[in-house]
Amino acid sequence: MMQPLDGVRVLDLSRILAGPWATQVLADFGADVIKVEKPGAGDDTRTWGPPFLTDAQGNPTSESAYYLCANRGKRSVAIDMASAEGQRLLRELVVHCDVLVENYKVGGLKKYGLDWDSLKQINPKLVYCSITGYGQDGPYAHRAGYDAAIQAIGGLISVTGESDGEPGGGPQKVGVAATDLMTGMYAVAGILAALRHAERTGEGQHIDLALLDTQVAWLANQASNYLVGGVVPGRQGTAHPNIVPYQVMPAADGYFMLAVGNDGQFARFCEVIGRPDLATDPRYATNAARVAARAELVPMLQAILRTRPAAEWLAALEAAVVPANPVNRIDQVFDDPQVQARGLRIELPHASGKPVPMVRNPLRFSATPVQYRAAGPTLGQHTAEVLDELLGVQGPGVEHLPTQGAGGSNG
Numbered sequence: 001m002m003q004p005l006d007g008v009r010v011l012d013l014s015r016i017l018a019g020p021w022a023t024q025v026l027a028d029f030g031a032d033v034i035k036v037e038k039p040g041a042g043d044d045t046r047t048w049g050p051p052f053l054t055d056a057q058g059n060p061t062s063e064s065a066y067y068l069c070a071n072r073g074k075r076s077v078a079i080d081m082a083s084a085e086g087q088r089l090l091r092e093l094v095v096h097c098d099v100l101v102e103n104y105k106v107g108g109l110k111k112y113g114l115d116w117d118s119l120k121q122i123n124p125k126l127v128y129c130s131i132t133g134y135g136q137d138g139p140y141a142h143r144a145g146y147d148a149a150i151q152a153i154g155g156l157i158s159v160t161g162e163s164d165g166e167p168g169g170g171p172q173k174v175g176v177a178a179t180d181l182m183t184g185m186y187a188v189a190g191i192l193a194a195l196r197h198a199e200r201t202g203e204g205q206h207i208d209l210a211l212l213d214t215q216v217a218w219l220a221n222q223a224s225n226y227l228v229g230g231v232v233p234g235r236q237g238t239a240h241p242n243i244v245p246y247q248v249m250p251a252a253d254g255y256f257m258l259a260v261g262n263d264g265q266f267a268r269f270c271e272v273i274g275r276p277d278l279a280t281d282p283r284y285a286t287n288a289a290r291v292a293a294r295a296e297l298v299p300m301l302q303a304i305l306r307t308r309p310a311a312e313w314l315a316a317l318e319a320a321v322v323p324a325n326p327v328n329r330i331d332q333v334f335d336d337p338q339v340q341a342r343g344l345r346i347e348l349p350h351a352s353g354k355p356v357p358m359v360r361n362p363l364r365f366s367a368t369p370v371q372y373r374a375a376g377p378t379l380g381q382h383t384a385e386v387l388d389e390l391l392g393v394q395g396p397g398v399e400h401l402p403t404q405g406a407g408g409s410n411g
Helices: 018-028 084-095 116-122 147-153 178-201 211-217 221-229 263-272 287-292 294-305 310-319 330-335 337-341 383-391
Strands: 009-012 032-037 052-054 060-064 074-078 099-102 127-132 205-210 246-251 254-259 324-326 345-348 356-359
Touching (some): 009 018, 009 084, 018 032, 018 074, 116 127, 147 178, 205 211, 263 310, 310 324, 330 337
Parallel strands (some): 009 032
Antiparallel strands (some): 246 254, 345 356
């Protein structure tokens, strides 16, 4: 069955998460993604464990769970780009590729002749996506970028966590590498747009994508609140800066998330909790009024909600069509009937012989459904296959490839 990116080939020189996440999505869409790794070491995240995948006999493999989350559907080629022979092979591979993704420091690939200016000469249609911490220019361009550091400088940590003075108050990073992941998704969008341009014009282009730029861009309403309203947002825990009540609420036996998004929902919520008068009180009747009265309204609601178990509130709120949900642990997520019905947990074959449990791509195409090939490859698993298929390099030519590391730095 055909897939959206059948016929597109990607040379993936990226490591860690932002770049690999982008190329995994492209692989999900049908692209042939060739992951180039340092011989003898590979992607840094291969060793980011435990946990590590175990083989069919229960023995640990060299693939960490972290590595496996971002590298399915790819072919791994071990080539030493620090050697003249490795550089030659990579330049020859570029001729056969539509896209190159890299996340080295600014200028890091120039010494290998693998920078944009060099490669566009041999493949004018090439889409070359550079992912760095801070971009190709500016006073911080030379710095390495890591997710948590970008969450901090980009403002996300300043609006995450409980406010000062509250129990557990203080800055918090988001529980997953959100900046890396969002950067990966922007990379996918940019690559697809650039491929469309190349298809129409025959002209490739360079994509300059920075973690910091991405982080600032998806501050979204928090940035807009400041730019339009002049108010510096602060930490509010799970509360929403522009909607009330919209936060985790206490129950008699734990917590649940309440997400009242409009005045009609608030009126129904008030019926459920036995206080219909609150919906007609001018102090709370509109969302703007409730935001202004947050400090008095929320404690009042919390006192009421503490009187019954979370499951009872959730059942009553669902019956009244008021958005609310349990606060699930990760194990509870995969036990949830909706998650199971949507088939979000999948298993993919791995070279170890043991299937790898993963989370599927959330997109469902009606005409070109995602077809998964395999879990993340072992280091160099496809070196001979790829070099033979694309370059006609066989036998001794593969066996004597350079094996010294490239020593590149993360972008």
